[in-house]
Amino acid sequence: MKLNDVLESELIEIVIYSFAAFLLMGLILILFFYFSRKKITQKELEKKDLEIQYQKELLSAVIITQEEERKRIAQDLHDDISSKLNIVALNSHLLTTLNLTDSEVLEITKNIIDLTSKALDNSRKIAHGLLPPVLDKFGLHAGLQELCLEFSSLKDVEVNYNCNCNFCLLDNDRHLHVFRILQELMNNSVRHGKATIISIFFEDLNGFKNCTYTDNGIGFEMESNESKKGLGLKNIESRIAFLKGTMVMESVVNKGISVVFNF
């Protein structure tokens, strides 16, 4: 009887402790689940915030570029065209003065014709810079050929352009972005990279058009903050995002850069 009592009390003790153990383990599990959920949601929020921050930066880059472009156009118009048209107006006024000799009239008209043709030329150049007519009428291939020709004739740089795919004229809206990206890259290569050889290669790859761009310039450090915040690069990124493509950029100091993107 006494043994049974001892046994019973031991059993009761075990039951209570086991019950407590299971209960507390369950509680720990529930708490773990609760706090984990909280932590994961918080991490996701942080990620979303980062994304939003990135998009804001892109947006501000776009706005700044737009303003700079406007400034450039205003400057071009003011310096190249307005000033020439001003002189044309002055010369025209001169024509109205009395008692001009024939030779004087001839000289003034010659001036006027000269200046108007120059102004015309400049306005064509400005318009051309804004949207190359070749690109608009004959597609990306012709546009790029002209761009390469321009670069190799105006600047001291050798451009190798190779294209293994066809560009449809209907896609010209998208191709304009590709054109701009390459224009920006080439400008960067020449201006900052001091490159002497640039090569551009297009091919069809897995249903995408793939473009490989390389130069032999001084390159830049991928990790440095300077290159990360460049307006030009941001612009390229947002154009790539617009094309729903992907881009890989690699560069080593003094070894040039290579950019591969598809669209």
Added chain:
Amino acid sequence: MHYFLINFGIFLLFINVIVWVTQFSKQGKTYRIFTIYLIVIFCIQLISNIMMRHSINNIYLSHLYFGSQFILLSLFYHSIFRQELHRSTLKIGLVAGLLILVFQFSLDFSLFYKFNLLEILLTSLLLIVFATIHFYNLLNEKKEFYYINIGLLMYLFGSTILFLLGNVTALLSSKWNLLVWTLNALIYVVFQFFILLEWMKSFSKKKSAKIFL
């Protein structure tokens, strides 16, 4: 089967002690604390095994086992935890747990000669809490001491219940009274496998330092 499992568990523990000791001087504080834990537990297991073979009552070694496991693993987690809240929680848990046990033993010293259920519950549960906090910290982070944590949690979940039954096993018929300890030995083998896995994944020379699965 029973003795085979126990001996296999001790054998695995022995291997773990050896492989963990080989990197002792090259690794950080956390690694060293864990290695010390392995060595201490190995000594206790060995002594209790020898005593068992000579039919000497070794049950009071269980207090040493639970106590040293509790203290050393708490220190282990203390050196892993980075957040101040977690560290202070751990310190409070460690000190409070030890105080309660000392108080309990000073009230009733006869507890020394049998399994102390409060001791088992308290030390195991606090270690489960620390291991869970570590799992929480591992979310979205690189997996540091991940396998040890899995093994320890499994071992504690299983063995706590088995140890709680410890005092009545002697009352079972001779056919069944080893069942509880066989199950315990089995889960201990699993625990040792995870410790070995941890060492191979994170610390063996071949894949030094860089691989965190």
